[in-house]
Amino acid sequence: MSAVKEPKFFLTDGPPPTGGGPGDARTYREHVWRREDYLALFEGAPPGALCGESTPFYLYDRAAQRRIRAAIPGARLIVVLRDPVERAHSNWTHLWSAGLEPIGDVVRACAEEPRRIAAGWAPFWHYLSLGRYGEQLEHLYSLFPREQVLVFRYRDLVDTPARALDRICAFLGVETGVITEVPRENVTAHPDPSLTHRLLSRSLRAAESILPPGPARAFAESVEGRLQQRGRPRRPLTWEQRRALIPAFADDVALLQRLTGEDFGDWLRPRERSGGLVGTRPTGQRQARNGRPAGPETRPAGPYGAASRSSVRRSWAPSGRVYS
Secondary structure, X not given: OOOEOOOOHHHOOOOOOOOOOOOHHHHHOOOOOOHHHHHHOOOOOOOOOOEEOOXXXXXXXXXXXXXXXXXXXXXXXXXXXXXXXXHXXXXXXXXXXXXXXXXXXXHHHHHOHHHHHHOOOOHHHXXXXXXXXXXXXXXXXXXXXXXXXXEEEHHHHHHOHHHXXXXXXXXXXXXXXXXXXXXXXXXXXXXXXXXXXXXXHHHHHHHHHHOOHHHHHHHHHHHHHHHHHOOEEOOOOOHHHHHHHHHHOHHHHHHHHHHHOOOOHHHHOOOOOOOOXXXXXXXXXXXXXXXXXXXXXXXXXXXXXXXXXXXXOOEEOOOOOOOO
């Protein structure tokens, strides 16, 4: 797996955009969009090893799906489907806790989605559209044979991680029984909508348009740390919130069921429990920053490592973010 969590290489045919919503310019600068830089992410793999990365927007972005098909027609694709209402809530919580989302209620924030899309905000702001998996999977099946696509539920990773991970390993043709649990990582804190949160969030969003890239990034990381320092564990959705968002997915869930032959009707009903790997954030852990190596000791030489013209022998591209 690439040390950079989400390279986003197949999202563009060249440099990524430079504008968008709050924080988008900073995220776009993290894209590994040059081919030689992308290939360099896999240079450390032993000869013949399977190589992969996890950029969830590949499932949402139809052009990205076509780019993958053109570059790696034999790719093994892993699609992790999470309850779309919970996914939207987790997505919103992630941006709220980072100080980027200005609206402190998930339902009202979702209502702003059409306006934000029209204004060119990045896909990470498309809380509802990202969860319409039926439409996305239908397009994916038009490009790849079904035997190259593994579809399973996010909840399987939470409830039966060993079994879910064995399914993945068997699908990829590698040894099973080696990985048996999913570590608690990227647990999102939930800051209260206090005056401090509002002031810090506004200053962070303003800094994006005033400061040059380096200082803006350092300032953002400092503010994010302060925002989440005393944040409570992420709170689950209320039934009122869930009921308000379910209609956005009803027709797509029906399509998904026709495509897969599986029942996803529970996504349209109240939940006995809500959330994913929720709870108190492990000591010393901060919000994950996608597009960056896991730690300084794993960063290869240069911005993304030395240039390489070698080809990726075989690749798979997970297509569903595991939010927590």
